[in-house]
Amino acid sequence: MTTPRSAASLLEVLRREKPLIHHLTNYVTMEFSANALLAVGASPLMAHAPEEISEIISIASALVLNIGTLDNDWVASMKLAIIEAKRKDLPVVLDPVGAGATRYRTRVALELLSEGGISVLRGNASEVLALAGQGGGGKGVDSLHAWSDAAGAARFLSQEFSCTVCVSGETDFITDGSREAKVYNGHSMMTQVTGMGCVATSLIGGFHGISNDAFLATVNAMALGGVCGELAAESATGPASFRMAWLDWLSRIEVQQFENKASYEQLRLLS
Amino acid sequence: MTTPRSAASLLEVLRREKPLIHHLTNYVTMEFSANALLAVGASPLMAHAPEEISEIISIASALVLNIGTLDNDWVASMKLAIIEAKRKDLPVVLDPVGAGATRYRTRVALELLSEGGISVLRGNASEVLALAGQGGGGKGVDSLHAWSDAAGAARFLSQEFSCTVCVSGETDFITDGSREAKVYNGHSMMTQVTGMGCVATSLIGGFHGISNDAFLATVNAMALGGVCGELAAESATGPASFRMAWLDWLSRIEVQQFENKASYEQLRLLS
Amino acid sequence: MTTPRSAASLLEVLRREKPLIHHLTNYVTMEFSANALLAVGASPLMAHAPEEISEIISIASALVLNIGTLDNDWVASMKLAIIEAKRKDLPVVLDPVGAGATRYRTRVALELLSEGGISVLRGNASEVLALAGQGGGGKGVDSLHAWSDAAGAARFLSQEFSCTVCVSGETDFITDGSREAKVYNGHSMMTQVTGMGCVATSLIGGFHGISNDAFLATVNAMALGGVCGELAAESATGPASFRMAWLDWLSRIEVQQFENKASYEQLRLLS
Numbered sequence: 174m175t176t177p178r179s180a181a182s183l184l185e186v187l188r189r190e191k192p193l194i195h196h197l198t199n200y201v202t203m204e205f206s207a208n209a210l211l212a213v214g215a216s217p218l219m220a221h222a223p224e225e226i227s228e229i230i231s232i233a234s235a236l237v238l239n240i241g242t243l244d245n246d247w248v249a250s251m252k253l254a255i256i257e258a259k260r261k262d263l264p265v266v267l268d269p270v271g272a273g274a275t276r277y278r279t280r281v282a283l284e285l286l287s288e289g290g291i292s293v294l295r296g297n298a299s300e301v302l303a304l305a306g307q308g309g310g311g312k313g314v315d316s317l318h319a320w321s322d323a324a325g326a327a328r329f330l331s332q333e334f335s336c337t338v339c340v341s342g343e344t345d346f347i348t349d350g351s352r353e354a355k356v357y358n359g360h361s362m363m364t365q366v367t368g369m370g371c372v373a374t375s376l377i378g379g380f381h382g383i384s385n386d387a388f389l390a391t392v393n394a395m396a397l398g399g400v401c402g403e404l405a406a407e408s409a410t411g412p413a414s415f416r417m418a419w420l421d422w423l424s425r426i427e428v429q430q431f432e433n434k435a436s437y438e439q440l441r442l443l444s
Numbered sequence: 445m446t447t448p449r450s451a452a453s454l455l456e457v458l459r460r461e462k463p464l465i466h467h468l469t470n471y472v473t474m475e476f477s478a479n480a481l482l483a484v485g486a487s488p489l490m491a492h493a494p495e496e497i498s499e500i501i502s503i504a505s506a507l508v509l510n511i512g513t514l515d516n517d518w519v520a521s522m523k524l525a526i527i528e529a530k531r532k533d534l535p536v537v538l539d540p541v542g543a544g545a546t547r548y549r550t551r552v553a554l555e556l557l558s559e560g561g562i563s564v565l566r567g568n569a570s571e572v573l574a575l576a577g578q579g580g581g582g583k584g585v586d587s588l589h590a591w592s593d594a595a596g597a598a599r600f601l602s603q604e605f606s607c608t609v610c611v612s613g614e615t616d617f618i619t620d621g622s623r624e625a626k627v628y629n630g631h632s633m634m635t636q637v638t639g640m641g642c643v644a645t646s647l648i649g650g651f652h653g654i655s656n657d658a659f660l661a662t663v664n665a666m667a668l669g670g671v672c673g674e675l676a677a678e679s680a681t682g683p684a685s686f687r688m689a690w691l692d693w694l695s696r697i698e699v700q701q702f703e704n705k706a707s708y709e710q711l712r713l714l715s
Numbered sequence: 716m717t718t719p720r721s722a723a724s725l726l727e728v729l730r731r732e733k734p735l736i737h738h739l740t741n742y743v744t745m746e747f748s749a750n751a752l753l754a755v756g757a758s759p760l761m762a763h764a765p766e767e768i769s770e771i772i773s774i775a776s777a778l779v780l781n782i783g784t785l786d787n788d789w790v791a792s793m794k795l796a797i798i799e800a801k802r803k804d805l806p807v808v809l810d811p812v813g814a815g816a817t818r819y820r821t822r823v824a825l826e827l828l829s830e831g832g833i834s835v836l837r838g839n840a841s842e843v844l845a846l847a848g849q850g851g852g853g854k855g856v857d858s859l860h861a862w863s864d865a866a867g868a869a870r871f872l873s874q875e876f877s878c879t880v881c882v883s884g885e886t887d888f889i890t891d892g893s894r895e896a897k898v899y900n901g902h903s904m905m906t907q908v909t910g911m912g913c914v915a916t917s918l919i920g921g922f923h924g925i926s927n928d929a930f931l932a933t934v935n936a937m938a939l940g941g942v943c944g945e946l947a948a949e950s951a952t953g954p955a956s957f958r959m960a961w962l963d964w965l966s967r968i969e970v971q972q973f974e975n976k977a978s979y980e981q982l983r984l985l986s
Contacts, residue, residue, distance in 0.1 A: 201474045201490050203743045207909035212954050217909065218813070219743050222786040225817035232816065244493040271489070274503065275496035365695060367478035367488065411692025412483050421953025424907060472745045472761050515764040542760070545774065546767035636966060638749035638759065682963025683754050 183380060183393045185428050188214035192234030192382030194375065197221050197251050199241025199270065202368030205416075206237075206375040212423035213397070215379040221250045230257040234264075234382030237375050238291075240281055241270035248281050252288060259290035264381040264390075266293040268374035273303025286334045292387045294330060295339040295374045298323035305329045320346040320355075337387040341373055345395040349388040350442075356392060357436040358399025365412035366419075373398050396435040401426060403434065454651060454664045456699050459485035463505030463653030465646065468492050468522050470512025470541065473639030476687075477508075477646040483694035484668070486650040492521045501528040505535075505653030508646050509562075511552055512541035519552050523559060530561035535652040535661075537564040539645035544574025557605045563658045565601060566610040566645045569594035576600045591617040591626075608658040612644055616666040620659040621713075627663060628707040629670025636683035637690075644669050667706040672697060674705065725922060725935045727970050730756035734776030734924030736917065739763050739793050741783025741812065744910030747958075748779075748917040754965035755939070757921040763792045772799040776806075776924030779917050780833075782823055783812035790823050794830060801832035806923040806932075808835040810916035815845025828876045834929045836872060837881040837916045840865035847871045862888040862897075879929040883915055887937040891930040892984075898934060899978040900941025907954035908961075915940050938977040943968060945976065 193216045198206055203219055210217040220229055230236065236258045238251050258265045269282035282304055285291065294304075298318035302308040305326035320342045327338040327348050337349040345356040363369045376398055380390035401422035402415075409415035464487045469477055474490050481488040491500050501507065507529045509522050529536045540553035553575055556562065565575075569589035573579035576597035591613045598609040598619050608620040616627040634640045647669055651661035672693035673686075680686035735758045740748055745761055752759040762771050772778065778800045780793050800807045811824035824846055827833065836846075839858030844850035847868035862884045869880040869890050879891040887898040905911045918940055922932035943964035944957075951957035 199490075200471050200742050201478055204475065204746065204909060207743050208954065208958075211907050211909055218816075219741075219784055220813070220817075221784065222819060224787075225819040228817040228819070242490055242492065245495075271491070274489075275491075275499040277493060277496040277499070365482050367475060367482055409692075411695040412479065413688040413691035416479075417688060417955040417959060420955035421951075424953040470761075471742050472749050475746065513761055513763065516766075542762070545760075546762075546770040548764060548767040548770070636753050638746060638753055680963075682966040683750065684959040684962035687750075688959060 182428070183384060183389065184397065184431055186383045187379055190383045191216050192379065193218055193232060194235050194237060194378045194382055195220065195229050195233040195254070196237045196239070196375065197247060197254055198237060198239035198371065198375075201241060202371040205368045206372050208420055209372045209423055210375055210379050212420050213376060213379055215382065217375070221247060223250055223253055226250060226254050227257045230254060230261055230263055235378040236263055236265045237268070237378040238265065238285060239268040239270060239371055239374060240278060241268070241371060243278065243281055251285060255285065255288045255290050264292045264378070264385070264387065265290055266295065266374055266378045266381060267291045268371055269294065269296050269300050269304060270371065272296060272300040273308040279303050291334060291336050293337045293339065293377050293381060293391050294334070295341060295370075295377055295391070297370060298340050298342055301330065301338065301340050302326045320344050337391050339377070339391050339395060341370060341395065345399070347388065347391050347395065352388050352439065352441055354388070354392045354437050354439040356395045356399060358396050358403060358434065360399075360402040360406040362406050362409060362412060362415045363402045366416045369398070392437060392439070396437055397423070397426075397431060400431055400434045453699070454655060454660065455668065455702055457654045458650055461654045462487050463650065464489055464503060465506050465508060465649045465653055466491065466500050466504040466525070467508045467510070467646065468518060468525055469508060469510035469642065469646075472512060473642040476639045477643050479691055480643045480694060481646055481650050483691050484647060484650055486653065488646070492518060494521055494524055497521060497525050498528045501525060501532055501534055506649040507534055507536045508539070508649040509536065509556060510539040510541060510642055510645060511549060512539070512642060514549065514552055522556060526556065526559040526561050535563045535649070535656070535658065536561055537566065537645055537649045537652060538562045539642055540565065540567045540571050540575060541642065543567060543571040544579040550574050562605060562607050564608045564610065564648050564652060564662050565605070566612060566641070566648055566662070568641060569611050569613055572601065572609065572611050573597045591615050608662050610648070610662050610666060612641060612666065616670070618659065618662050618666065623659050623710065623712055625659070625663045625708050625710040627666045627670060629667050629674060629705070631670075631673040631677040633677050633680060633683060633686045634673045637687045640669070663708060663710070667708055668694070668697075668702060671702055671705045724970070725926060725931065726939065726973055728925045729921055732925045733758050734921065735760055735774060736777050736779060736920045736924055737762065737771050737775040737796070738779045738781070738917065739789060739796055740779060740781035740913065743783060744913040747910045748914050750962055751914045751965060752917055752921050754962050755918060755921055757924065759917070763789060765792055765795055768792060768796050769799045772796060772803055772805055777920040778805055778807045779810070779920040780807065780827060781810040781812060781913055781916060782820060783810070783913060785820065785823055793827060797827065797830045797832050806834045806920070806927070806929065807832055808837065808916055808920045808923060809833045810913055811836065811838050811842050811846060812913065814838060814842040815850040821845050833876060833878050835879045835881065835919050835923060835933050836876070837883060837912070837919055837933070839912060840882050840884055843872065843880065843882050844868045858884065862886050879933050881919070881933050881937060883912060883937065887941070889930065889933050889937065894930050894981065894983055896930070896934045896979050896981040898937045898941060900938050900945060900976070902941075902944040902948040904948050904951060904954060904957045905944045908958045911940070934979060934981070938979055939965070939968075939973060942973055942976045
């Protein structure tokens with residue numbers, strides 16, 4: 174575990190340390206998350222059987238939970254994973270896919286947060302608003318709001334659950350209660366590929382696996398995904414060639430190139 | 445909900461309205477269906493937990509059911525989804541993957557049809573023959589028959605279950621009892637990519653989500669998939685680059701280009 | 716069923732006979748396995764419901780089991796599939812993903828092997844060592860060992876369970892107790908794509924579906940995957956374009972081209 178100062182150096186550490194990132198995630202984007210983590214240099218593992226969660230947590234560097242295709246069996250395994258992660262002091266990242274779209278998803282996401290031990294929560298504006306009890310609901314899993322609508326909700330959730338909250342969108346807003354950042358990188362084609370949000374959450378897990386600083390890990394992950402989106406858009410002729418180029422760039426991008434293109438503002442709050 | 449006259453104008457409406465299409469589909473092709481619907485302009489949602497089906501149906505524009513990797517839990521959720529869809533008058537599209545290959549699949553597909561409320565049934569010739577009780581079975585999930593072998597079976601099923609039936613293949617045959625169409629678009633490389641049939645069903649769901657006319661929605665979806673197949677084949681060097689180009693074309697194709705390339709015949713029957 | 720002499724002629728038979736390969740495999744790589752088998756000319760089928768396993772086994776040419784995202788329900792279906800496969804004398808190929816990483820995976824893989832009837836076991840060195848009781852465990856699903864560390868373990872398992880064992884890695888080592896081979900084909904980019912091991916297992920299933928000779932089927936599958944990896948690397952700019960090119964080459968490669976590029980050594984042992 175190290176906490177380098179710059180985005181670039183954190184990427185270097187990730188590629189060198191190849192952290193194992195345990196996922197309980199949805200059926201739709203499992204493969205995309207696994208390939209993104211391999212591309213960036215991490216080692217993904219998808220497993221949900223209660224019989225093996227404890228052992229996997231003991232060898233993992235971070236845990237990613239994603240409720241995109243949840244059901245009660247998977248939720249039970251996720252709760253077990255949180256308990257084990259807390260015991261081993263493992264970073265946990267939660268993606269509350271579709272919170273606000275159904276009461277079941279809102280309830281489950283809040284139950285997972287209430288277990289304690291969630292280090293980063295990443296959702297779109299609609300999901301974050303819903304979890305803060307301010308939501309009008311999204312349209313299924315897509316957001317109807319901009320980040321700025323959800324900044325207050327993010328700050329509230331950050332306090333309530335003692336975690337970093339990331340509202341992703343055209344601009345990403347990240348707060349941990351004492352620091353806030355806005356990440357400007359990204360490209361509109363990212364909204365045309367299924368699972369870009371889920372994979373962003375997986376990348377946060379990747380960076381968090383090599384840094385205890387949840388805020389810094391989140392900023393870096395969001396910036397890297399966005400920068401690769403900008404690079405991928407240069408060659409893409411549609412969403413599928415964009416997706417391919419994006420994965421290639423996760424693997425190809427040089428540390429200095431990432432440093433040069435990362436565009437974010439950070440603010441240290443008075444506390 | 446609108447029912448424009450031409451294929452091209454229906455595609456325009458789809459891209460503008462971005463209908464939410466709820467799926468209970470198989471593990472293998474979930475991601476492909478999701479990306480195809482995003483590419484064409486719709487909004488996919490995959491969810492199977494009984495706790496949330498009713499709420500999702502209430503915000504969705506169409507429901508797609510696909511039994512590619514069925515088991516009893518998923519079938520129970522599908523039946524629940526049909527009941528909710530009927531209550532809300534939501535279009536339902538069924539893909540009876542592998543009907544005829546096993547008695548379990550044939551039985552489940554017929555049970556789902558017997559619930560009532562299925563608006564479109566899309567299968568290959570072997571599947572349609574099996575459901576009409578005329579089948580010799582397919583070879584797993586691939587068809588051993590041409591559309592013409594199954595035209596009578598399609599007409600029978602259309603009457604029996606008051607739905608549009610599409611027999612997909614090199615030529616697609618579509619009947620709703622009072623109208624029939626043949627769609628000639630497509631390319632042989634489509635048979636080398638897993639889930640092209642499943643995704644065709646998802647596209648039908650997409651068009652049906654913005655048009656009450658099940659027959660027209662089906663003709664448009666099959667023509668669009670076929671036209672994009674022809675375009676994709678121009679640049680592909682194998683099935684994977686074909687798949688990528690096909691998804692890109694779903695997103696890139698201009699309305700006029702689709703209109704020019706769509707190749708189908710339609711017949712209004714005396715009733 | 717035929718057993719041609721050379722790798723090239725076995726590929727010809729595969730493309731001509733299009734064997735149906737039944738899979739009970741993991742959620743992450745199902746689609747990749749399906750597309751790889753279609754590309755090489757086989758016909759994949761993924762199904763796990765106990766209600767239909769017997770019928771599918773009766774029409775399939777081989778069975779592939781993969782415990783990548785196992786749970787007790789799936790394991791029960793796998794055991795049922797083995798019993799049916801033994802009754803019908805169907806070749807069974809097992810991929811013990813993550814054996815050694817958790818006791819659950821090691822135990823399940825050994826239980827499946829103990830059912831008898833497994834014809835080929837393919838894993839990385841860490842998995843093979845773990846199953847032979849010599850393991851220090853892998854890092855999740857990735858191997859920490861080279862093939863040579865696991866050659867003895869492979870020979871032991873081959874005797875113990877009367878099967879062909881393949882230790883895949885930079886060099887692949889294959890033994891059936893009386894013959895041994897090393898396959899040198901492959902490319903380092905293969906380790907950056909999720910599921911390349913799983914898909915290798917599926918390709919073994921494909922070749923085994925048209926040849927009773929498990930050893931020969933395994934050598935051919937590993938060589939073909941490796942040769943296509945070398946060809947794909949020529950055009951790839953990262954892991955995603957590599958994956959696409961690899962699938963395209965599975966479909967495009969000519970029999971003579973495969974013959975020329977395949978690089979392996981074979982030894983007949985005294986028995």
